[in-house]
Amino acid sequence: MKKNKLSVQPIMAPRPTIRRLPSYVNVIRKMKERGEKYVSCTDIGEELSLTAIQVRKDIEFTGIRGKPKVGYSIDSLIRTIENFLGWNRMDEAILVGSGNLGTALLGYDGFSAYGLKIVKAFDSDPLRIGNQYFEKEVLDVATIKEYIKENQIKICIITVPASVAQKIVDEVVKAGIRGIWNFAPTHLVVPDGIILQNENLAASLSVLTSQLELYHDSCQL
Amino acid sequence: MKKNKLSVQPIMAPRPTIRRLPSYVNVIRKMKERGEKYVSCTDIGEELSLTAIQVRKDIEFTGIRGKPKVGYSIDSLIRTIENFLGWNRMDEAILVGSGNLGTALLGYDGFSAYGLKIVKAFDSDPLRIGNQYFEKEVLDVATIKEYIKENQIKICIITVPASVAQKIVDEVVKAGIRGIWNFAPTHLVVPDGIILQNENLAASLSVLTSQLELYHDSCQL
DNA sequence: TAGATTGTTAATCGATTAACAATC
């Protein structure tokens, strides 16, 4: 009766909740390695400097039910969160721009734990095309649309210079890409329904430097 | 009379505001290159898919005054935001962990525009110590405390594996580091007053995959 | 002048935190 709107649509967790859930999995996995079977929100919160209340609220969104006094079954909590975040279904992704950052991401083997497998890289530089970085071949970016269509790729990682990022995005979206993970330091425009996730180093750095500045200033008072 | 609490302490802008300000500078710099002298919140908002209201609120925090109907002077707006974010004062930073990601960051020349200059890298791997990446020397991590103290370094970038990150952080904090930019996929604990900024790739990726999952699910209904 | 834009105060929205009953 109540909440029938929510029961029709898939439940939408707040963005901050979704961002915290991965670290819960990290912590619980470590506990599992230590042989533990159950975990409480208090335990997770202590490990991550969060309140038990916040952890509980976050976990509630995944739909799992715990046992009062006992906590949550570690195995089923891991499975539930992974499922909730879409990590169980492995996504194949491509990366465009095999510069320093792009190559670093090709070499990062942690993504597979998060359901992401980078299968190919693309570049426009003839010196890079044909190379292999961490067993991933660099193809000519001219062939990217074709590759996306033929292999039904849904996720594209953008590590090209800011000046060409929008052009690449327009192309890959036209070819059927549904999610874009953008590392280029520029604002991108995508059509409705395409998911865009920006990795904004300047934004993070600004939080750091402005807080330092703040501290610096207040010391001089 | 009113707001006297705020006039004593430095004005604290909301975190989301601080994260958006760098992109305003980007946009305004481009306009300056096109020879324009004044910019309105509407202009900035259009360029970044934000509302003029939000842009105005953000800019208000920097303390600048604009002219109704005209907008803000581009030159003074750039200066004001840069000053507000602490970009005018160049900070020297060190980086620990010269793996793929660390090296990529050493090679990124965009940080200098944000007031950050990475001066040295540190590593524990004898094969890397002594190398130079992008004109930045890799020193033995055993000497890191000494280096921080002698050169009064205030910012440390962490690109080591998760398993050793906390140990490094404890050391550099003891040596006098005031701000930490953490790229290791783990939760770090720092003392009060030390600024910690986490770059959490798993969190961002989760937002992307879970939204794709959501879309995927709702299509099947 | 008229109208666009700023500056400022108020309303809304969403996330976090608190409170408390239910339960193993």
Added chain:
DNA sequence: TAGATTGTTAATCGATTAACAATC
């Protein structure tokens, strides 16, 4: 049983959005 922990509803807090007067 007693007490810790979950589940759920309510209160608070902070950020965004809206409204509107001031002004070039």
